[in-house]
Amino acid sequence: MKSIIIEDESIAAIRLQNLIQEVNDQIIITKVLSSVNESIHYLSTENPDLIFLDINLSDGYSFEIFKILDINVPIIFTTAYSEYAIKAFEQNSIDYLLKPVTKETLQRSINKFFLLNKKQLPAYKDLFLHTEHEYKKRFLVKMNTHLKTIDINQVAYFYTDEKLTFxxxxDGKxxxxxxxxxxxxxxxxxxxxxxxxxxxxxxLKSIGEMYYSSKSRIKIALKPASHESNIFVAIEKLGKFKxxxxx
Structure with a gap:
């Protein structure tokens, strides 16, 4: 169970990491981050199973992370301030722990995480679990004065250009x-x-080549070729894309 700690006080981060290991050794802390910017950069490409998140970080409030990224990961907030509780629960919050975090309160929060995970509540389900939803099989399109059906298997991709969708x-058409x-x-x-x-x-099959154009940007070449030469995966979608x- 991969987890990360986002905490700007190194002593508090070490103490929390030790407590987590005492409470449940299934939870492995793979990264400790200390700032909003560092967290955005990391979470744009990584998907931990659980986040322990302080609210006041070295460069601002951790809520700024959610304005940039779509975080679909369970979160246990840790903070010295109770006034942020309501705002915290607007995110994927499992619990809100006031510092100093005790072994008992941490145990309760982790138990809650495993209970929710076991029940697979909608907020924490994998984005791509199969459902009974009936997906689109064909499209009815107008071509000059004629109507034609396009089977979904004929489609490589959809895109917008000049406020129109194509x-x-x-076959390139x-x-x-x-x-x-x-x-x-x-x-x-x-x-x-x-x-x-x-x-x-x-x-999926329309993706020809993929490569990093920078540390946190993936450029894609589509097939058949697009009219645009520079197509990038949005930074906030990198984790889900991978x-x-x-x-």
């Missing part, structure tokens, strides 16, 4: 459709399609 077929990408996200099977940024939803690729 289907890109495997592009066809406008009357769908927003937001609507398509709800209609497409998430095992096959992923929204990599605000302009593209791609099929998870999607490895299902």
């Amino acid at each position: 289907i890109k077929l495997w 592009k066809i406008p459709i009357d769908f927003s990408l937001k609507k398509l996200e709800q209609e497409l099977n998430p095992l096959d399609f992923f929204r990599i940024n605000r302009k593209y939803i791609v099929h 998870k999607w690729l490895s299902i």
Whole structure:
């Protein structure tokens, strides 16, 4: 069970790590972070199973992390200030522990985490668990004066250009459709399609090459080729994107 601690006081971080090991040795602390910026950088590419999160960090409040990244990981907040409790529970919070954290309160929080994990409550389910949802199988499109159906198996990816949405077929043709990408996200099977940024939803097999253009940016070459040469996975989606690729 991989977990991280986000805490700007080194002594408090060491004490918490020792307490965690005493309470449950299944929880392995793989990283200790101390700032908002450091946490954003780390969590943009990594997906721990549990986060122990202080609120007051060296460069600001930890709530700033959630403004940048979509964190879908259970969180146990630790802080010396009780006034942030309500705001903390607006996130994926399991518990809110006041410092100094005791062995008893930590045990209670960790027990709650394992109970929720066992029951697989919706907030902590894996994003891509199979459901009974009926996904889109075909699209009815207008081509000049004709109507035509496009089977989902013909689609390489969807994209927007000049406020219009297009289907890109495997044979390279592009066809406008009357769908927003937001609507398509709800209609497409998430095992096959992923929204990599605000302009593209791609099929797994449409991804040709991937490489890091910087430490936290992945550039993608699509097939068939897109009209754009620079297509990047949004930073806030990197963690989920990697998870999607490895299902």
